[in-house]
Amino acid sequence: MFPQFGATAETLSKASSMVFRIGTDAHLYDDPEDVNIAPLLDSKFDSEKCEALKRLLALIAQGFDVSNFFPQVVKNVATQSLEVKKLVYLYLLHYAEKRPNEALLSINCFQKDLGDPNALVRAWALRAMAGIRLHVISSLVLVAVGKCARDPSVYVRKSAANALPKLYDLRLEEHTSAIEEIVGILLNDQSPGVVGAAAAAFASICPSNFSLIERNYRRLCEILPDVEEWGQIILIGILLRFVIARHGLVEESIMFSLRSTKSGESEKNGEATKISNKEDTGYASGNDDFGLGADMSGNIDLELANMVSRCYIEGPDEYLSRLSYANTGPSELNVAQFTSGKSNDDVKILLQCTSPLLWSHNSAVVLAAAGVHWIMAPRENVKKIVKPLLFLLRSSNASKYVVLCNIQVFAKAMPFLFAPHFEDFFICSSDSYQIKTLKLEILSSIVTESTISFVFKEFQDYIRDPDRRFAADTVAAIGLCSQRLPDMATTCLEGLLALTRQEFLSSDFGSVDGEAGVLIQAIMSIQSIIKQDPPSHEKVIIQLIRSLDSVKVPAARAIIIWMVGEYSSLGETIPRTLSTVLKYLAWHFTSEALETKLQILNSIVKVLLCAEGQDIQSFKRVLNYVLELAECDLNYDVRDRARFLRKILSSNLDSQGLEEETNILSLNKDLAYVLSGHIFGGQTKSSSPEPINYRFYLPGSLSQIVLHAAPGYEPLPKPCSLLRVDNVDQGTNGLERARNSDSFDTDETDSLSGSLDEEGASDYGSEHSISGSNVSAGSNETGSASEGDDNTDPLIQISDVGNAFENQHGVSHSGSADLGELISKRALESWLDDQPNSSNTSTSEQSQVRVSTARIFIGDIRHQVKTKSYTLLDPANGNGLKVDYSFSSEVSTISPHLVSVEVFFKNCSSEPMSDILLEDEESNKDSNSADQTLVATDSSLTSHNNVPILVPMEEITYLEPGQTAKRIIQVRFHHHLLPLKLALFYNGNNLPVKLRPDIGYFVKPLPINIEAFTDKESRLPGMFEYVRSCTFTNHIGELNKDKGDNLVVKDNFLVICQCLALKMLGNANLFLVSVDMPVSTNLDDASGLRLRFSSEILSNSIPCLITITVEGKCNDPLQVSVKVNCEETVFGLNLLNRVVNFLAESSLAPL
């Protein structure tokens, strides 16, 4: 515990710490493994189990993998203690994905808990069940969620809403519509708590399915203030998106400004200019509303606002990339995409309901509400969001940063909003550096003439801050401020110049990095101010040039030297000083730093090119001198630059005045001169505004903070995009709505009042609770599910078969090209036309989409079936007696719980054997107890204790060497997965053997036709349906074998069908109902091949239907998906696993 203490001290310290940590779980965290955890888990006492689970949890917390305890932990899921249950769930959810097979064992318990009268238990069970995230049980979860969505307890309904995204995460397409339907139900819920969770589910499942919102829009708005805070955040976003998709943007809002600037650019559009006029006036009046006088410029940065709104709708990446490619008029938002905020009720109600949320104590809610107002509110009302946003700055440091990031965007686009509140952005010494820079940036963008004096006073304090990086940023901010307010430029310059002078002094001694940074930044700020209006700042330039001697920082020197070159012809004084300056620079050239050297070269060339009169000669000399120095420089960059300059300026340099005026300007030289003139002589054009390259994301989004589109970021929907869809779907929507509301009403009354209570009362505690709840759930389900099934897969093939035959009658169809081949194969197969072309209207339109299929019949396949035999006793272990067994397809006549097994006895020894008998191992009754507990949950098999475990077989009295005897025994297995222990008597010896069950023989064939099959199947949807897929390879060998023979060309499909059917029938006691073959254009493509098998469970005659669908090319391994429909969920799942196992195993084909 404390290794630094000695051994004796350790006990002491343990004791002392015990005093403080008494009664806590400290010892469990410190030494989770100081006792053996495994036996504790199997303990009878809840407290011991609890301790064991806590130890496991401690190990998880510390990052150890304790998934090896999974089977033992899962057993405890059936506990009655809620604390144990909670701990088990915590463990289970952490590891379920790692151990999917064991996790399945817990499903039964969850199902039972879902019927518990305690709402907490129900909610936990649902949470855990959905959290396990296994594809196999997704249908079970879906049904459970559907049921819980109608639960009387709010908490359970909320859990159901939270479970939906978990289910959706599994990406099972067949469930999508059902999940969305439940989202709709929950959004319609009366309790605000549920609506909040449902909103979250909506946002992560179907954020663009606005029809769900449209139904409830008003109600959702009204309920918004009562929804719990976290739901509010999401719901606000959903409602905003909906309104934009439905009604478009608001013309009085900031989002409209893009329209006006666009129209301003293209004035030929009369309508557009009208709008811009209207907009301008509205804008002016809005300005008056502020009543903040003339200094409040009220100026919206139109270009920026335009940019912002574009980015919100299109996403900055698309917008910026399009901008850079071409400035061709982008998809203009037309006037129809705007709506008036004053007349549109939906917009008004949204703004009304979100405005009180600006007072929420949850900062995320405030920001979300502010975002809505920012985008939707009329411009004069946007100021409502200012104070609440500023108030957020008083919350935690972390949220302060996020809020500032958002304010920064708002302030840039509408500076006047925040201008009166500049004091709130004053910097505090406790702010982090990021916050300080953000505040500076905001301050520099909101500053106005009336406030700048206060702000500058603050800035002066900041410049003396010990954090020099921050001081440098402040200097940069001063530059920005004066760019915004040109009137203040002189004041700023004075301050900055004073600063540079100060910095020179300090930089003389103690060359601190930070100081250099401040100085560079100061000179850069000066540079940027001068750039705006060079002629008026001539004196400043001269001052700077004079200070060259004292400025030691290379970067700062480089900037000053740049100014020498740039403004060499400016005004009166500068040209006169130039020759001195250039001489000074040449003199110091060798001692300069790299960047300064390069800049000196550039500047001298610039000066030369602009120079007139007699100065030229002296400048040329200077340049020649410098070039010579540079060509011998240590740095290759400088050398290269010098050579380059010499080459390009050869005409100017070589002349040396002799030929200069007289010689013929050769074309070549002229070109070089023009070129160099262009490169270096380019005078600063009155600084054209740089294209704004900010990236804007929706307010309050993660992307806005990290400044790139995070995965899952969605810009606002296209304005009015919903309208168009809506027009088309109006009719069906209405219908659906009516139908839905009907079904909700009936369902709700049924399930809320009736079924749950009934279950709780009658079934709770009885052994049949599982099947009981299943049945009742099933009956609840039939109503709604049948409707859903119509959409997904009707499984009624009648019309398809009809289609296939209609092909022959010349109806044009995709498959018609292959018709000839199909017909030619009729010799090999007998086509089954058991149904006339009945008029099934419901499926007619879907059949056009689906690939049509034909049905074939494989005759007498059962004779080819060869069952697999297993070894019960090896001759090596049994002194030469070999016992094999195989499951027989015969059904026991004595009891439905018995499975018939054929046992083959063979004497492999050289001596005869006698008195061979196989009996139930009754002597060790207690050994089964462990198994029994597991089996206990499975009521169907254990409840009939009166049936003997083994119907005694006829004794084999004598067996000669080499002789074989066959006996049929009938066995009752305890469980369809657990082996049965038997005792084998021979020669007076007793040998324990284990008979392993095969779940494939716990069923018997159920001869039904295809109609009965589909009918039964349609009654077993949802949680009674399990799908798994695997790869099937057995047919490949078979196909290749045929190629070798080449005598009878068999149809590929037929071979595959045979292989599959034989494999199935050889491993399970099933009835082959039908084989559907795809009629496809591609002969090689086996996709769509479908085999159906039916059976019923021996013990209780519950039907169990298996459908196998093939996917893939004939000659490649096929992707086979196996679907089992069975009411007995556990049995069905196990059977499915078994089928998949034997289909996937690549043993030799059992032919």
Next chain:
Amino acid sequence: MLQCIFLLSDSGEVMLEKQLTGHQVDRSICDWFWGQAISQGDSFKLQPVIASPTHYLFQVVREGITFLACTQVEMPPLMAIEFLCRVADVLSDYLGGLNEDVIKDNFVIVYELLDEMIDNGFPLTTEPNILREMIAQPNIVSKMLSVVTGNSSNVSETLPGATASCVPWRTSDPKYANNEVYVDLVEEMDATINRDGVLVKCEIYGEVQVNSHLSGLPDLTLSFANPSILDDVRFHPCVRFRPWESHQILSFVPPDGQFKLMSYRVKKLKSTPIYVKPQLTSDAGTCCVNVMVGIRNDPGKTIDSITIQFKLPPCILSADLTSNHGTVNILSNKIDKLDLKNLPNRPYKGFRALTRAGEFEVRS
């Protein structure tokens, strides 16, 4: 939505991990995080949103404990931050403070709380009153009981009634012998005084804290004498918006126990109750810092527990500080603390108001 929450100790050790969704986050992300924190120093620790190579991280640091949440998809960052703050609040409320030991000692409770507070990365139950009903708070009695009986269930057997009611923050039907309600007005004063001694910014940030012990389902109203001075407000969810909008009256059904009813801000105050005057005189390598603190005229109340912190630049070799009142601490990172302590106010029942210093900053 959030995928995972980690609790890190101040030495970077991962004390707890709670996976929230199927997309499990490997705890190696914490190593990356801590590596960055060490290499980039404090500025990294103050960054609330971090884009790591694989995940977006949100961090909230409270009393040395780092709460780290991860996500890979777009979500409102404030939601994550606010949630982490809420977790920190609830934990420190439950455990009586936050530190490494107390979290390790009660890791089971932390797990149970986290499991109740967030489901699939979306906040589930964050109302402290309901949580307290679902998961028992560790206290002396339960600790002793668990030692004696060896049985310690801190998970409630049934669902709190409040989850179903229309006032989800209120315990269903509590009963008290003497119905009492305490209202505390706790104000913090933020002020900034610039180098010239001019008051740049002075504002009050106040909270109305209520401790309610009332039976049944009471409906309370609270009105202010002069609500117009309140610059901005934020409310507990229990406050109805309408009456405030129309009459500036607080009408609410209170939660049971302690809660923050509202917070408000009063801006642009003209003076502070105390003055702080720093004086610097330097002389041949030694510098004399003289800080004078005093009460500006009579504020009507006693002022106690004044702490002055000032940071000396790193070039200072040694410092010798004395005070004529209270104690002086020199901390390792050259932040000097001057504590002046008078007798603290005795708390008394009923209405009570106190003002604390918020961000009171004097530049020099």
